[in-house]
Amino acid sequence: MTGVRAGYRGRGISVAMKAFGLRFAELCGVAKVRTFHHPANANAIALNRTMGYVDAEWEL
Incomplete structure (x- = not known):
């Protein structure tokens, strides 16, 4: 989990x-x-896309 306290975000x-x-x-x-x-x-979606992640269908 990537969690940042509110006062330190951005x-x-x-x-x-x-x-x-x-x-x-x-x-x-x-x-x-x-x-x-x-x-x-x-915010999480934007961060992941910035890091190069792409949307994909679930794989099991």
Whole structure:
């Protein structure tokens, strides 16, 4: 979960946390990363798209 307290939002903290986590996953050999968010969470959707995530159908 990427959560930033309200008073600290808008400073790029969530982007930095996600980038750190993605780099760690890459170093561990992870080939695929998925992200989930509430469909009404416009900020999370925008962040994920900024990070290069694309909308996809569910895979089981």
